[in-house]
Amino acid sequence: MITLTDVSKTFTLHNQGSAVIAVIDKANLTVAPGECVALTGASGAGKSTLMRMIYGNYLTQSGSIRIGDVDLVQAQPRDVIALRRAKLGYVSQFLRVVPRVPTLDVVAEPLRVLGIPAPAAQDRARALLTQLNIPQRLWGLSPTTFSGGEQQRVNIARGFAHPYPALLLDEPTASLDPHNREIVLSLIADAKARGAAIIGIFHDAEARDRLCDREIDVGAFTPQAVA
Amino acid sequence: MTPLLSVQGITKHYGAHIGCADVSFDLYPGEVMGIVGESGSGKSTLLNCMAGHLAPDAGRVVFDTRKPSEGDAADHENHGPRDTVTMSEPERRMLSRTDWAFVHQHARDGLRMGVSAGGNVGERLMAVGARNYASIRDQATDWLGRVEIDAGRIDDRPTTFSGGMQQRLQIARNLVTGPRLVFMDEPTGGLDVSVQARLLDLLRGLVRDMGLSAIIVTHDLAVVRLLADRIMVMKSGRVVESGLTDQVLDDPQHAYSQLLVSSVLQV
Ligand SMILES: Nc1ncnc2c1ncn2[C@@H]1O[C@H](COP(=O)(O)OP(=O)(O)OP(=O)(O)O)[C@@H](O)[C@H]1O
Ligand SMILES: Nc1ncnc2c1ncn2[C@@H]1O[C@H](COP(=O)(O)OP(=O)(O)OP(=O)(O)O)[C@@H](O)[C@H]1O
Ligand SMILES: [Mg+2]
Ligand SMILES: [Mg+2]
Numbered sequence: 001m002i003t004l005t006d007v008s009k010t011f012t013l014h015n016q017g018s019a020v021i022a023v024i025d026k027a028n029l030t031v032a033p034g035e036c037v038a039l040t041g042a043s044g045a046g047k048s049t050l051m052r053m054i055y056g057n058y059l060t061q062s063g064s065i066r067i068g069d070v071d072l073v074q075a076q077p078r079d080v081i082a083l084r085r086a087k088l089g090y091v092s093q094f095l096r097v098v099p100r101v102p103t104l105d106v107v108a109e110p111l112r113v114l115g116i117p118a119p120a121a122q123d124r125a126r127a128l129l130t131q132l133n134i135p136q137r138l139w140g141l142s143p144t145t146f147s148g149g150e151q152q153r154v155n156i157a158r159g160f161a162h163p164y165p166a167l168l169l170d171e172p173t174a175s176l177d178p179h180n181r182e183i184v185l186s187l188i189a190d191a192k193a194r195g196a197a198i199i200g201i202f203h204d205a206e207a208r209d210r211l212c213d214r215e216i217d218v219g220a221f222t223p224q225a226v227a
Numbered sequence: 228m229t230p231l232l233s234v235q236g237i238t239k240h241y242g243a244h245i246g247c248a249d250v251s252f253d254l255y256p257g258e259v260m261g262i263v264g265e266s267g268s269g270k271s272t273l274l275n276c277m278a279g280h281l282a283p284d285a286g287r288v289v290f291d292t293r294k295p296s297e298g299d300a301a302d303h304e305n306h307g308p309r310d311t312v313t314m315s316e317p318e319r320r321m322l323s324r325t326d327w328a329f330v331h332q333h334a335r336d337g338l339r340m341g342v343s344a345g346g347n348v349g350e351r352l353m354a355v356g357a358r359n360y361a362s363i364r365d366q367a368t369d370w371l372g373r374v375e376i377d378a379g380r381i382d383d384r385p386t387t388f389s390g391g392m393q394q395r396l397q398i399a400r401n402l403v404t405g406p407r408l409v410f411m412d413e414p415t416g417g418l419d420v421s422v423q424a425r426l427l428d429l430l431r432g433l434v435r436d437m438g439l440s441a442i443i444v445t446h447d448l449a450v451v452r453l454l455a456d457r458i459m460v461m462k463s464g465r466v467v468e469s470g471l472t473d474q475v476l477d478d479p480q481h482a483y484s485q486l487l488v489s490s491v492l493q494v
Contacts, residue, residue, distance in 0.1 A: 011478075012480075013485070014481075014482030014485050014486075015482060015485055015486055015489065052477070052478075056471060056474060057473050057474055057477055057478070058474065058477065058478040059470075059474055059478050059480060077456060077457045077470060077471040078255055078258060078456065078457075080471055081456050081471070096452075098424065098427055098428050098431060098453050099421075099424035099427075099428075100421075100424045100425055100428050101428055112435065113435060
C-alpha cells in the first residue's frame with residue numbers, strides 16, 4: 001500500500017547562510033495492508049520529516065513515494081488533495097482547526113468533504129467523541145480552548161472518522177492518560193484489523209511492541225559524511 | 228479533466244514598471260488557489276487582469292464557459308474553453324454577472340450603498356433576467372440567512388451595517404447567481420479577528436457545498452492555510468514558488484518564501 005523507493009531529503013536555509021541540512025538519504029520502505037510499522041531513531045533522526053514527506057507536506061527531492069497507485073513525489077497538488085481525502089490519513093502531533101468551528105463539525109469534516117451528508121457524518125463523529133471520552137457539553141464548542149489531551153483526542157477522532165487504507169500517526173498516545181491511551185491503541189488495532197497500512201511514531205515503547213509488526217530505524221537513512 | 232480556468236503568460240506593465248509578469252497556472256473545478264506576497268508584489272494586478280477589470284499587455288485567460296441550457300437564447304456553438312481577454316465586452320460583462328463573482332477588499336466597492344440589503348442581492352438576480360418580485364425577495368432572504376444576516380434587516384441599507392456584515396452582504400450578493408468562479412481580493416482584510424474567523428468558516432462551507440472554485444489574494448498566511456488548496460507566492464510581479472498550500476508554508480523552497488513564512492509568528 002505504501003512504498004518508498006530511494007527517497008532523499010535536504011533542507012536548504014537560504015536566509016541562514018544557505019545552510020544545507022541533509023536529513024534522509026535513499027530511504028526504502030514498504031508497508032502492506034494490515035501491517036503497522038514503527039519509525040524509530042534518536043531525536044532529530046528525521047522520523048517526523050519522513051512522515052511529513054509521505055503525507056506530501058514536505059517536498060521530496062528524489063525517489064518515489066507510492067500510496068496505492070499514486071506517486072506523491074510526481075503528483076499535482078489536486079491529486080495529492082484527492083489522495084488525502086480518500087486514502088491517506090494523518091494524525092499530526094497538534095490539532096490545527098478553523099477557529100469557531102464546533103468540535104462535532106471538526107471531527108465530521110473529513111467525511112463531509114467526501115460527500116457524506118451531514119447527519120451521517122455527525123453520527124460517526126458523535127460515536128468517536130463518545131468513545132474517546134470527550135464530554136458531550138464540549139461538542140458544540142471549538143476545540144481551540146481545550147486542554148492538550150482533549151485536543152489530542154479530537155485530533156484522533158478526526159483522523160479515524162474515515163476508514164483510510166493508509167494511515168500516518170505521529171505520537172498518537174502522547175499526553176493521554178492510561179485509560180484514553182488504551183482506547184486509542186484499540187482504535188489503531190481495529191484500523192489494522194480492517195486492513196489499513198499504518199506507519200507510526202511512538203515514544204511509548206510498550207504501545208509500539210503491542211501494535212507494530214516491524215520497526216524501521218530512521219537513523220539508518222541519515223546521510224553519511226558531511227551534514 | 229478540462230481546467231475551469233487556464234491562465235497563460237499574463238503580463239501587465241504600468242508604463243515601465245512591472246505590475247505582474249508571465250504568470251501561468253491552471254485551476255480545476257472545486258479548487259481554491261491562494262495568491263500571497265508582500266505589498267506591491269502584483270497580486271491585485273494579476274487578479275484584476277484575470278477578472279477582466281484590467282487589460283493585460285500579453286497572455287490569455289481561458290475560461291471553460293458553460294453550455295447554454297436547453298431553449299436558452301444564448302449562442303449554442305460558443306461554449307467550452309474561451310479566451311476571455313479577447314472576448315467581446317458584452318460577453319465578458321455577462322460572464323462577470325453569471326459564472327464569475329468578485330469580492331472586493333472594501334465591501335463598499337462591491338455594494339450599492341444607497342440600495343437596501345435585499346436590493347443589493349436582488350439586483351444581481353435581475354441582471355441575469357429574474358423578474359418575479361416575490362421569488363427575488365425569497366432568494367434574497369434565503370441568502371441573507373446563509374451569510375448570517377438577520378432577515379429583519381432586509382430593507383436596511385448597508386450603510387447601517389458593521390464592516391463584517393457589509394462583507395457578508397457582499398458575499399451574498401456575489402454568490403446568489405450561483406457562480407462557478409469567485410475572485411477575492413483580501414476578503415478578510417480590515418476585519419477584526421473573530422469576525423474574520425466567522426467569515427472564513429462561512430467561505431469554507433460555501434466552497435464545499437456549492438463546489439465553487441476560488442482565487443483568493445491575501446497577505447494573511449493563516450487565511451490561505453485554512454482556505455486554499457494551493458498557493459502561489461509572488462514577488463516583484465513574478466511567481467517565485469507555487470504548490471500545495473501546507474507544503475509551501477511548512478517546507479518553502481525559495482529564499483523569498485522562506486523569508487515570508489519565517490517573518491510571521493506561527494501559522
Ligand atoms: N521545516 C524544516 N526546515 C528545516 N529543517 C527542518 C525542518 N523540519 C525538520 N528539520 C530538521 O530535520 C531534522 C529531523 O527532524 P525531525 O523533526 O524529523 O526529527 P524527529 O526524528 O522527528 O525528532 P523528535 O523525536 O525529536 O521528534 C532536524 O535536524 C530538524 O531540525
Ligand atoms: N494604476 C497603477 N498605476 C501605476 N502603478 C500601479 C498601478 N496599480 C498598481 N501599480 C503598481 O504595480 C505594482 C503591483 O501592485 P498591486 O496593486 O498589484 O500589488 P499588490 O500585491 O496587490 O499589493 P497590496 O498587497 O499592497 O495590495 C506596485 O508596484 C504598484 O505600485
Ligand atoms: Mg518528531
Ligand atoms: Mg492588492
